[in-house]
Amino acid sequence: MRGGFYAAVAVRGFRRYATYRTATLAGVFTNTVFGFIIAYSYEALWGQRPHLGGYTEAQALTYVWIGQALLQTMALMAGGFEEELAERIRSGDIAVDLYRPADLQGWWLSADLGRACFHLLGRGVAPMVCGALVFELALPTNPVTWLLFLVSVTLGVVVSFAIRFLVALSSFWLLDGAGVSQVVFLAGLFFSGMLLPLTVFPGWLGVLARALPWSAMLQVPADVLLGRHEGTGALLALAFQAGWAAALLLTGRALQAVAARRVVVQGG
Amino acid sequence: MRSGAYESVRTYRLIVGMWVRSTMAYRTSFVLTALGNLAATGLDFVTILLMFSHITVLGGFTLAQVAFLYGTTSTSFGIADLLLGSMDRLGRRIRDGTLDTLLLRPAPVLAQVAADRFALRRLGRITQGLAVLGWALAHAGIDWTPVRVLLVPLTVLCGAAIFCAVFVAGGAFQFWAGDASEVQNSVTYGGNTMLQYPPAIFARELVRGVTFVVPLAFVNWLPALRVLGEPDPLGLPGWVDFASPAVAALCCALAGLAWRAGLRSYRSTGS
Amino acid sequence: MTVPVSEAATEAVTDTVIELDGVEKVFDVRRKAGPLRRLRTQVRAVDGISFTVPRGEIVGYIGPNGAGKSTTIKMLTGILNPSGGRIRICGLDPTRDRTRLARRIGVVFGQRTTLWWDLPLRDSYELVRRMYRIDDARYAANLAACVELLDLGPLLEVPVRQLSLGQRMRGDIAAALLHDPEVLYLDEPTIGLDVISKTRVRDFLRRVNAERGTTVLLTTHDLTDIEQLCRRVMVIDHGRLMYDGDLGGLHAVGDSERTLVADFARELPPVEIEGARCVKVDGPRQWLAFPAQASAAPLVAAVAAHYPLVDLSVREPAIEDVIARMYGEDADRT
Structure with missing residues (x-):
């Protein structure tokens, strides 16, 4: 029964974004334009260094379009629930939410999964198709790989959610959370592999970047789709994402508990 | 009767002055957000540096030459973003009805929209762009002539004017399609990203598009080719390298007309 | 019931501040009629309205939601251009002379503020002063009067977004009067206010009207506003003027x-x-x-x-x- 409730919340999250058709089209257009610009720069780079970062040129170009497909899905440039939640915390409306029967984190996670699902379909597919029409991409034919990719994307969204949940909760303690969210989103853009695949990062920077949670948001799903993780390797990659997801969600829960006590003490 | 241009500048300065003063009331916060803006915009350049850790030449350009492209377009875009970065809020203003309140004041609407929420932190992007440009000028091995010396500041200013025109045209576009304001980003932010790379890496049609349709190539590509002494992939006659001022003026005029048409349409349809 | 008579034929007397003659506003509305088809229909939001308001009068302009009140106000202030007819406010055409007219009118929207959301009231007023080019002495006197009568003293340093609705409304009314407008338009000025704020706002408006001779056009859903402020009431419905006369007459007709x-x-x-x-x-x-x-x-x-x-x-x-x-x-x- 609780499952049904959260599913309904997710469906509502999906519908909420699905109503803005013109905005979605505009977003698809913008993602496609950016995809082209980045694709040409990668083409030049891999033209000179054919196996840079372990990718063929086709794989590198595929990586670009996966990035454009996941940019909004992972809410890498913000645009998810976090501003709304932070606003509720600042205005004090959060006190009401904490007394609701639904779990705060679970409620927002469901809604965000619904949103991500819409963004993957509505804003991810069309740019990918455009990219595939112009460039030669290395998309897998094996349905198992696609299935693993979907699992990986879902785990990535959970990691992304957990990070943004922490950012939003910081509003309990900080008057102006703009600075925190700016830093976190910058880190996300850079360390997810959105600007350049993390496998291209040199030395220790690459090692560090691949170990941080943000790599779960683009680098890992992209590598799963590109078939760079096979068999147990794929499972290990998913386990890496799941580990970060669990750790961050739990941190969020703990922080939420502390915050809730604070709200109760202050009387809302 | 005072001229419209005078009134626009006066209104713009009044509102911007107010925002700057209110920003400066929280100096620490301003410094932090400006640094954040600087870091955020600098990530693009870090990406280029990472690319050049694997290669020495990209599209026929060395790192210092690419840095010249990066520095010019980033500074131009930074200036336009500082001056008119609030234009993308117009769609929201139309939806929530606050545009109407601007029409009640005895001042040009464009100046009021442009100056609203003036964000001084955007100086971060300009600073970062200028820093990269300064480094590039020292390291790109430019064969300096008086013409080239003059061309550099002219490029930056004309580039800023072209980006300003794009912001205004984008704002005008929102009078008809407010929900589609993100399309503007593909020309502004997208254009800025594109101009950071040498023209030779892009498909010929794309370069033609940004030369003749949305004339972003005049922001920095064409004058930069002259300054750096590199060949033009489109093989255009040499004088186009100096055409940026004329193109910028034309763009601004067209954007102004588009704005007037948009506002007139708003005043007759109310939505 | 008095029937509205167009007085536009008799050329603008100097004492006529608001003058409408056969004003129309037609909107094109596109409606969904299937997945792709859109039907264009025309909506006559204002359908031939004529009236005049002499200087110094307070007029209530009322009607149900969607009757055309806000559209009329928007045309009178120069936000919207009429599709037909003729408007003169203080002798100016709002369509052509929007900015010149703006200096001579004040507008208050109950639903949204005309102040700068993130700035303190004092900064907003300062901006108004410079934008309207109000000379220093007049500004100081007007501000002092507004601060006293609307009890704004403790609010001047507070950003507009932190004000309560009633405080914000008072702040908005003051902003609309700093430049001594000849005409004041108020769109739902007491909506959502508590009883004390409503009384204070009404007292203030009466006083402004009495002391400065400001002409006031007021839309409202609150009959008490009308009863306490207006001698004359206009009722608009379906974009047409249905009644123009005194309040008593309206009550008798309406049997409320x-x-x-x-x-x-x-x-x-x-x-x-x-x-x-x-x-x-x-x-x-x-x-x-x-x-x-x-x-x-x-x-x-x-x-x-x-x-x-x-x-x-x-x-x-x-x-x-x-x-x-x-x-x-x-x-x-x-």
């Missing part, structure tokens, strides 16, 4: 009713009492309608004498109801 909302100790069958009729029952709460001209006191006494009355309140007739009554059964509109 007030409502006594009574909370009883327990659920009761609909109460039967002379001079009122029960119009709604919800648990222990009942709604009793009685004529607007009648006093509520004897009714309350009668109810309390016969029934276990716990709490009560009196609701003024909503303008919609008055108008609905005016036009009888066809008031049921969509």
